[in-house]
Amino acid sequence: CVLKASQKRRPLSRLLEQLLRNLEKRDPNQFFAWPVNDNFAPGYSTIIRRPMDFSTIKQKIDDNEYKSLNCFISDFKLMCNNAMKYNKPGTVYHKAAKRLLHIGLRQLTPQKLRPLGAILT
Numbered sequence: 001c002v003l004k005a006s007q008k009r010r011p012l013s014r015l016l017e018q019l020l021r022n023l024e025k026r027d028p029n030q031f032f033a034w035p036v037n038d039n040f041a042p043g044y045s046t047i048i049r050r051p052m053d054f055s056t057i058k059q060k061i062d063d064n065e066y067k068s069l070n071c072f073i074s075d076f077k078l079m080c081n082n083a084m085k086y087n088k089p090g091t092v093y094h095k096a097a098k099r100l101l102h103i104g105l106r107q108l109t110p111q112k113l114r115p116l117g118a119i120l121t
């Protein structure tokens with residue numbers, strides 16, 4: 001029988017795609033959906049050396065660039081910390097990033113991930 005595309009995916013990729021979907025739900029305004037555009041954010045590409053956003057993370061999953069869960073978590077943190085660096089405290093983007101980082105990391109604790117255990121060893 002022919003496996004569906006999703007079943008062909010590597011176990012880690014399928015896990016990361018699920019975790020990504022859960023994180024994206026916490027960004028209802030889609031502030032983090034796409035790379036930040038210098039036209040909206042003056043000087044962004046000079047201030048932020050390593051930009052990151054959900055679409056880039058998704059592409060890296062599809063390209064099997066993540067060799068571990070920790071690499072995925074690092075990019076998620078990078079994305080949030082970039083926003084807290086570029087945007088001043090009190091701005092909608094800074095507040096959204098702080099909240100997303102907190103909620104996201106709570107979803108990525110060992111306790112929450114243990115049920116998926118086998119994949120991560």
Ligand SMILES: CC(=O)c1cc(-c2ccccn2)c2ncccn12
Binds near residue numbers: 032041083086087093
């Ligand atoms: C995430 C972030 O820093 C961000 C997203 C955006 C954004 C997100 C969606 C549409 C337009 N802009 C933004 N605009 C100005 C300054 C910062 N930002």
